[in-house]
Amino acid sequence: MELKIYLQIIQKYWWLILGAFVLTLIPTYLFVNSQPWIYETEATFVIRPRSGLAANDDEIVDALDTISRRVEINTTFAEVSSSSWIKQQAIERLALSPEDQQGLKVNGRVVAGTNILEISVQGPDPEIVQTFANAVSRETLTYVSNLYDVFELEPLDAADLPTAPVSPNKALNLALGGGLGLLLGIGLVFFVEYLQEPVQVDSRINVIDLETGAYNQSYFMLRLRQELSRSRHNNYSFSLALIKVYHRGLMHNTEQFVPATSAFRLILNSLEPNLREEDIVAHLGQNTFALLLPHMPGDATQDLLTFLRTQIGLVKPEQIGEGQAAAIYCSIGFVVYRQQETASELLAQAAQALAEADTAVYGKVHQLMPTAAQLPHANGHSPVGKLSPEAGR
Numbered sequence: 001m002e003l004k005i006y007l008q009i010i011q012k013y014w015w016l017i018l019g020a021f022v023l024t025l026i027p028t029y030l031f032v033n034s035q036p037w038i039y040e041t042e043a044t045f046v047i048r049p050r051s052g053l054a055a056n057d058d059e060i061v062d063a064l065d066t067i068s069r070r071v072e073i074n075t076t077f078a079e080v081s082s083s084s085w086i087k088q089q090a091i092e093r094l095a096l097s098p099e100d101q102q103g104l105k106v107n108g109r110v111v112a113g114t115n116i117l118e119i120s121v122q123g124p125d126p127e128i129v130q131t132f133a134n135a136v137s138r139e140t141l142t143y144v145s146n147l148y149d150v151f152e153l154e155p156l157d158a159a160d161l162p163t164a165p166v167s168p169n170k171a172l173n174l175a176l177g178g179g180l181g182l183l184l185g186i187g188l189v190f191f192v193e194y195l196q197e198p199v200q201v202d203s204r205i206n207v208i209d210l211e212t213g214a215y216n217q218s219y220f221m222l223r224l225r226q227e228l229s230r231s232r233h234n235n236y237s238f239s240l241a242l243i244k245v246y247h248r249g250l251m252h253n254t255e256q257f258v259p260a261t262s263a264f265r266l267i268l269n270s271l272e273p274n275l276r277e278e279d280i281v282a283h284l285g286q287n288t289f290a291l292l293l294p295h296m297p298g299d300a301t302q303d304l305l306t307f308l309r310t311q312i313g314l315v316k317p318e319q320i321g322e323g324q325a326a327a328i329y330c331s332i333g334f335v336v337y338r339q340q341e342t343a344s345e346l347l348a349q350a351a352q353a354l355a356e357a358d359t360a361v362y363g364k365v366h367q368l369m370p371t372a373a374q375l376p377h378a379n380g381h382s383p384v385g386k387l388s389p390e391a392g393r
Helices: 003-010 016-034 056-068 072-080 082-095 126-145 170-196 215-236 260-274 298-313 343-359
Strands: 039-049 105-110 114-121 151-157 238-249 255-257 280-285 288-294 325-336 364-369
Touching: 003 170, 003 215, 016 170, 016 255, 039 072, 039 105, 039 126, 056 215, 072 105, 072 114, 082 126, 105 288, 114 126, 126 151, 126 298, 215 238, 215 260, 215 280, 215 343, 238 343, 260 280, 260 298, 288 298, 298 325, 325 343
Parallel strands: 325 364
Antiparallel strands: 039 114, 039 151, 105 114, 238 255, 238 288, 238 325, 280 288
16 A cells, blocks of 8 residues: 555656656766767787796696796786876877877786786777787786796787777667666655645644553544645545444443443454554543544445454453443444545534434444435534644644
8 A cells, every 4th residue: 555655655646757757868968978989999919938938848747837937927917007107108000199098098917817918998089999908918918028037928819900989889888877866856756745644733742642552632633634645645545533432331221331441452352453554543532532544445444444353342341440331342433535625514424424424323333425414514523522722724
């Protein structure tokens, strides 16, 4: 049910999400298109001992074993190939202009577990990238030939002309920008919805009725007005029920109020396991209690309240200190909100339903079906004796 509420809020402010999406996607598109394509090519070499220095096969085997065990030789060749000095020598050799030098990057690495050196070059112009990679390769060969007497580089693959860019991934960047716009829009939607929620001015009011442990009348009226506002904005219905709890004495079959403090804490314990997290139970005074059921239609409310009435009836009189009582009873009246009533009108209709349930011989759970004659301003009903006009506003 919570997911349904969130979807309704998103549907209500779809234009805000669309605006955030467009406003994020357009700058992302402009930024992505302003980035140049980057091309990459590479040349490969084999690091091996100089064959002319080996007098016999055993010395060649020893040299190969030395290379395998001394990773620092391979690392040295890789660092030389990507050094600034080698790069500058290649630039001077090719007489590259400052514009042609822009964006050129050189990286040398040894393939793990091998004696293969890879020299890769990146840049915005594929032809310059290929030419520069081969120039760096030649400068590296020249420098390394004077570095060691035992080891040398042997060219394996020359740099090819790159045909496809390696970055940026413009499609991925646009998708990330669009996703960020959607998240921003959804965040704004819930922030706006939060700002539109009615605010309780006096935060010092205690929301719990200390006598019974249920919510008090002030907090219930606040939640009722909030539910009315949400229902109007999101176009859904909810149910409001009033419950009167009493016990029937053994003598003269008389009905009496159940003491709220001793009884309702037990009754509340019997109700709470059968209610949802969003349902609100409040004490309105004496033996009258209110139940707010968001997103619950009439048939489901009827079934739930009938079950709750049975659960209340299972509370034994001796548990509340009424040993002379025969049983605990309750009458329940409820009404379904239909997008037109005010809070005071809705409470008056629920009070009328409670009165009809209280006088009925059978069917102690009664739903009021509003007609023109049953509107609260036509008959002057008040939901409970202690409800003031200010509480219903």
